[in-house]
Amino acid sequence: MEISELGEFGLIDHLTKGLTTVNPSTVKGVGDDCAVLRNRDTDILVTTDLLLEGVHFDLTYVPLKHLGYKSAIVNFSDVYAMNGRPKQITVSLGISRRFTVEHIAELFSGIRLACEIYGVDLVGGDTTSSRQGLVISITCIGEAEADKVVRRSGAHDTDLICVSGDLGAAYMGLQLLEREKAASAGMKDFVPKFDGKEYLVERQLKPEARRDVIEALGAAGIVPTAMMDISDGLSSELLHICKQSDAGCRIYEDRIPIDYQTAIMAEELGMNLVTAALNGGEDYELLFTVPLHFHEAIQRIEGVKVIGHITKPSLGCAMITRDGTEIPLRAQGWNPLAEKE
Amino acid sequence: MEISELGEFGLIDHLTKGLTTVNPSTVKGVGDDCAVLRNRDTDILVTTDLLLEGVHFDLTYVPLKHLGYKSAIVNFSDVYAMNGRPKQITVSLGISRRFTVEHIAELFSGIRLACEIYGVDLVGGDTTSSRQGLVISITCIGEAEADKVVRRSGAHDTDLICVSGDLGAAYMGLQLLEREKAASAGMKDFVPKFDGKEYLVERQLKPEARRDVIEALGAAGIVPTAMMDISDGLSSELLHICKQSDAGCRIYEDRIPIDYQTAIMAEELGMNLVTAALNGGEDYELLFTVPLHFHEAIQRIEGVKVIGHITKPSLGCAMITRDGTEIPLRAQGWNPLAEKE
Numbered sequence: 119m120e121i122s123e124l125g126e127f128g129l130i131d132h133l134t135k136g137l138t139t140v141n142p143s144t145v146k147g148v149g150d151d152c153a154v155l156r157n158r159d160t161d162i163l164v165t166t167d168l169l170l171e172g173v174h175f176d177l178t179y180v181p182l183k184h185l186g187y188k189s190a191i192v193n194f195s196d197v198y199a200m201n202g203r204p205k206q207i208t209v210s211l212g213i214s215r216r217f218t219v220e221h222i223a224e225l226f227s228g229i230r231l232a233c234e235i236y237g238v239d240l241v242g243g244d245t246t247s248s249r250q251g252l253v254i255s256i257t258c259i260g261e262a263e264a265d266k267v268v269r270r271s272g273a274h275d276t277d278l279i280c281v282s283g284d285l286g287a288a289y290m291g292l293q294l295l296e297r298e299k300a301a302s303a304g305m306k307d308f309v310p311k312f313d314g315k316e317y318l319v320e321r322q323l324k325p326e327a328r329r330d331v332i333e334a335l336g337a338a339g340i341v342p343t344a345m346m347d348i349s350d351g352l353s354s355e356l357l358h359i360c361k362q363s364d365a366g367c368r369i370y371e372d373r374i375p376i377d378y379q380t381a382i383m384a385e386e387l388g389m390n391l392v393t394a395a396l397n398g399g400e401d402y403e404l405l406f407t408v409p410l411h412f413h414e415a416i417q418r419i420e421g422v423k424v425i426g427h428i429t430k431p432s433l434g435c436a437m438i439t440r441d442g443t444e445i446p447l448r449a450q451g452w453n454p455l456a457e458k459e
Numbered sequence: 460m461e462i463s464e465l466g467e468f469g470l471i472d473h474l475t476k477g478l479t480t481v482n483p484s485t486v487k488g489v490g491d492d493c494a495v496l497r498n499r500d501t502d503i504l505v506t507t508d509l510l511l512e513g514v515h516f517d518l519t520y521v522p523l524k525h526l527g528y529k530s531a532i533v534n535f536s537d538v539y540a541m542n543g544r545p546k547q548i549t550v551s552l553g554i555s556r557r558f559t560v561e562h563i564a565e566l567f568s569g570i571r572l573a574c575e576i577y578g579v580d581l582v583g584g585d586t587t588s589s590r591q592g593l594v595i596s597i598t599c600i601g602e603a604e605a606d607k608v609v610r611r612s613g614a615h616d617t618d619l620i621c622v623s624g625d626l627g628a629a630y631m632g633l634q635l636l637e638r639e640k641a642a643s644a645g646m647k648d649f650v651p652k653f654d655g656k657e658y659l660v661e662r663q664l665k666p667e668a669r670r671d672v673i674e675a676l677g678a679a680g681i682v683p684t685a686m687m688d689i690s691d692g693l694s695s696e697l698l699h700i701c702k703q704s705d706a707g708c709r710i711y712e713d714r715i716p717i718d719y720q721t722a723i724m725a726e727e728l729g730m731n732l733v734t735a736a737l738n739g740g741e742d743y744e745l746l747f748t749v750p751l752h753f754h755e756a757i758q759r760i761e762g763v764k765v766i767g768h769i770t771k772p773s774l775g776c777a778m779i780t781r782d783g784t785e786i787p788l789r790a791q792g793w794n795p796l797a798e799k800e
Contacts, residue, residue, distance in 0.1 A: 133527060142487055162496040162503055167592060168551035169583045210509035210596055238667040244509045250591025255509055255551055342499040 132219065137230070139239040141205050144443075145259070153241035155206060155259060163204075163260035163440060171251030179310075182221055184323045186228025189254050191350065194236050194328040195402045197260030199347035201268040201335075204260045209243040212253030223280050229256075236329060257294035266341050266407070273344035273363035276429040277407040280342075282331045282421050284320040284375040284392070288411045289398025290383040291315075291322030297387075303425045325402045332404075334419045340405035351397040354449040355405050357435055362408075366433040367447075369426030370441050396437070397450040416441055462558040473560065480569070480580040482546050484602070494582030496547060504545075504601035506537035512592030520636045520651075523562055525664045527569025530595050530631060533690065535577050535742045536662040536668040538601030540688035542676075543607040545577060545601045545668075553594030566595075566688075576761070577670060607682055609747070614685035614704035618769040623762050625673045625716040626693055630739025631724040632656075633664030638728075658720045666743045671727050673745075675760045683747035692738040692782040695745050695790040698776055704748075707774035708788075710767030713781050738777070739790040 121252065124132060143155050155162070167189070170173060175185055176354060190207060209229055224431040233240050238258070298310035312319050328347075344363055348356045352374070360367050376395050384391040406415055407428055416422060426438075435447040465473060479704040496503070510516060516526055531548060532578050538545040550570055555564060574581050579599070639651035653660050668688075676683065685704055693715070701708050705748045717736050725732040725745070748759055748769055757763055767779075 153505045155505065157498050157503060159499065162498060162600075164494045164496065164547070164549060164583060164600060165581060165600070166549045166551050166585055166598055168553055168587055168594065170553050170587060171554075173588055173589045188616075206505070206600060208505060208507045210507050212509055212511050212514075212594070242505060244507055246509055246511060247514055248511050249513045250511065250589070250594075251593075253509065253511065253594055254625075255493065255507070255594075255596035257505070258508055258550060259503075259505060313475070328738065345513050381604070413667070414553060 128135060132284045134154075134240070134351035137240060139241070140237055143205060143394050144239045144241060150384065153206065153271050155209065155241070157261065157378055159264070160261045161202070161264045163200050163202040163262060164265075165193055165260070166255065166257040169254040169257050171253070174397050176299070176328050177252070180323060182375070183228035183231075185254075186225040188323070188325055189256055190229045190238070190366070191327050193203055193256050193258035194232070194238065194329075194351070195260055195347040198327050198329055199331045199404060199424060200260070200262060201266050201332060201341065202260035202262035204238045204258050206239045206259040207233065208241060208257045210454065211243070211245050211256040212248030212250070213245070214248045214251050217252065220264045222361050227251045227275065227457050242449050248367040260282040267354040268342050268345040269316050269362075270344050270346055270359050271444040272360040273365050273407040274409070274429050275365060275428055276410050277343050278410060278413060278424045279356070279367060279369060279405070279407055280416055280422050280424050280430060281352065281375060281403055282328050283401065283403040284377045284380065285348065285403065285446055286384075286395035286398045287318050287321040287380045288325060288400035288402075291318035291386055292378045292400070293389075294318055294383060295322060312423065315379055315383060317377060318383055321399065321417045327402060331419070331422060338368035338415050338419060340408055340412055340415055342408050345365050345404060348401040348403045348405050348432050349399060351450065352404070352405065353396040357447055358406065358429070359405070360428070363428070364431050366429040366431050366437045367426060368429055368433070368438055369447075372440050373423065373425040375425075396447075432434065465560060471566070471589050472498070477694040478581060480582070481578055482580055484546060485580045485582060485678045494547060494549065494681060496582070498602065500605070500697060501602045502543070502605045504543040504608075504783055506539050506540050506601070506720065507596065507598040508534055510595040513595070517613060517640070519640050520591070521664060522567040524569035524572075526595075527566040528573045529569075529664070529666055530597055531570045531573035532668050533743065534597050534665055535573070535579065535670075536597035536688040536690070538599055539668050539670055539673045540745060541601070542602035542605065542673060542682065542686060543603035543609050545579045547582040547600040549598045549745060550572065551596040552584070552586050553589030553591070554586070554625050555589045555592050558593065560630060574711050596748045607722070609683045609686040610703075611685050611687055611700050612703040614700050614706050614748040614769045615750070616706065616769055616771050617751050618684050619754060619757065619765045620697070620710060620746070620748055620750060620767040620769060621748050621757055621763050621765050622689070622744055623669050624688065624723065624742065624744040624745050625727075625742065626742050627719045627736035628659050628667060628718050628738045629741040629743075630660035630735050631721045633659070633741070634728055634730075634739065635659055635724060636663060643727065656720055657726060658718060663741065665743065667683055668743060669745045672760070672763060675763075679756050679760060681749055681753050681756060683749050686745060686747035688743045689742040690740060692740040692791065693742075694737045694788045698788060698790050700746070700748065701769070701772070704769070707770040707772050707773050707777045708767060709770055709774070710788075711779050714764060714766040716764050716766075737788075768778055
């Protein structure tokens with residue numbers, strides 16, 4: 119079915135059919151000029167992401183449902199990174215004419231699945247045509263107790279630096295997908311080779327936000343002093359925290375969590391494994407700092423690892439390699455404004 | 460200066476230098492994963508708009524500062540249309556390589572000017588490259604007293620239908636700009652002819668949101684039963700209100716407010732004036748309904764006109780022409796998904 123057959127409002131009706139809301143704070147969702155949210159005694163968190171075809175995603179190998187799921191997740195991840203809980207999102211889409219209603223419904227089903235799993239209400243958005251491929255703009259509203267919001271600026275000397283999960287896998291997944299795309303060029307019925315590398319593909323195409331870690335921290339009574347999610351790479355994010363906290367840091371190469379599939383893929387591609395883990399990006403893991411006295415409590419939280427500590431600002435930011443050398447951290451993460459047109 | 464010289468964070472720093480916040484509810488703006496807003500006893504309103512180059516604006520005749528101003532205003536207008544007050548916005552930009560830092564600063568200066576005038580805090584956003592021309596996605600958060608939020612669905616039989624300002628001028632301004640663009644094709648030092656039509660150009664390039672009307676209604680103790688802003692044309696919006704309120708309506712051709720410049724331009728172009736006023740769109744005026752007993756109170760509000768009344772749903776939606784004929788209202792407003800690529 120052509121989108122023009124439905125028109126804007128028809129398409130919105132189609133996409134939001136059966137959509138319900140689950141949060142008491144959602145007074146009014148889709149269907150008016152504004153979504154209405156009601157709150158007391160809590161902070162409202164707002165975050166937004168703009169995703170453009172050809173810059174942020176390649177539909178050659180990204181299924182639309184996965185794209186929708188990931189588009190929502192990256193916003194939820196930002197809310198968790200403030201120690202909040204995502205509650206509502208708005209979704210704006212710019213759609214070029216090669217997309218059908220079914221395509222957009224597929225994209226939307228991924229967004230709705232993410233909302234369902236994470237308990238988030240889709241409360242509004244905008245839909246328009248695009249001459250320029252697919253445009254996805256999502257804004258997420260979250261809530262947090264006012265005294266438990268965690269910013270980037272609160273890290274102190276001697277705080278422990280922690281990360282969840284493992285790093286570099288999403289980046290290696292991207293390399294793998296790009297390799298198979300290149301291999302498939304001009305071939306019919308090409309079957310990409312993902313055997314033994316499923317984890318990498320999943321980390322790239324279907325990342326999750328670390329709600330579990332936020333809940334575990336809450337249950338343990340730990341409020342981090344600073345926190346971010348790792349979207350541009352550990353190096354880049356850690357430099358943000360140190361800059362905004364007026365601090366330095368030391369992390370240890372042998373403490374950086376890396377999955378074995380990531381290591382195998384780096385070897386295959388002849389890439390430096392630690393560089394990939396430090397700068398790969400799109401991990402959507404949490405990077406946070408806690409006071410030293412939480413050392414034991416943190417070790418009891420599954421999937422969280424201490425990788426170093428915060429220092430005085432005069433010491434700068436560095437990684438200690440396995441052989442004891444200090445290497446200054448640099449932000450080599452993905453720079454979306456440096457992309458070629 | 461090239462944007463790539465600054466990088467993403469450098470550009471954001473550049474664009475937000477000296478930015479301050481004015482609302483007590485803005486606890487934390489630009490510079491973290493989320494903006495933090497704090498509230499009590501009020502409803503939070505969220506609205507979002509996606510604007511794409513070549514679909515929503517033509518940079519041949521739209522100055523970037525005006526574009527920024529208008530991009531913000533259209534969101535504020537949505538918040539006022541709920542009887543709310545805009546408080547915060549997030550701004551996401553996709554920027555292609557033909558834009559310089561100065562260009563984007565110009566665009567941003569328009570957004571910031573609108574924020575300053577309307578008392579709104581810019582609290583976040585996203586910036587990325589685009590292969591596809593300029594992309595602007597703005598989300599606006601507003602506040603309203605919970606018992607004073609006005610939706611589209613509350614209009615009742617015998618309610619008066621009111622509009623602010625005048626209609627069709629922004630559409631005629633667009634026609635004028637398109638005409639002068641065509642006339643300038645291939646000509647050097649072309650000077651467009653806007654004499655005596657300045658109002659039309661201003662309505663198209665620099666619309667305002669009707670905060671004054673919302674304030675006047677508030678001061679008069681009037682809470683409309685239904686309200687929308689007119690972005691797609693009076694016909695289309697009125698049909699929305701009637702559908703969502705399960706009601707019909709009658710409006711009177713001779714009551715529709717039209718500026719004389721709009722009338723002159725329609726004559727010059729050989730267009731039907733009332734059709735332009737009903738379907739032109741981009742007026743950003745307020746369309747609302749009030750109980751009959753407010754008739755006198757409404758007439759005392761400057762710039763607001765009663766154009767008809769709500770009926771039982773069985774009577775349908777129609778306009779009574781000057782000669783007494785009933786013409787069914789149809790939604791002929793702008794359909795962004797019907798645009799040609």
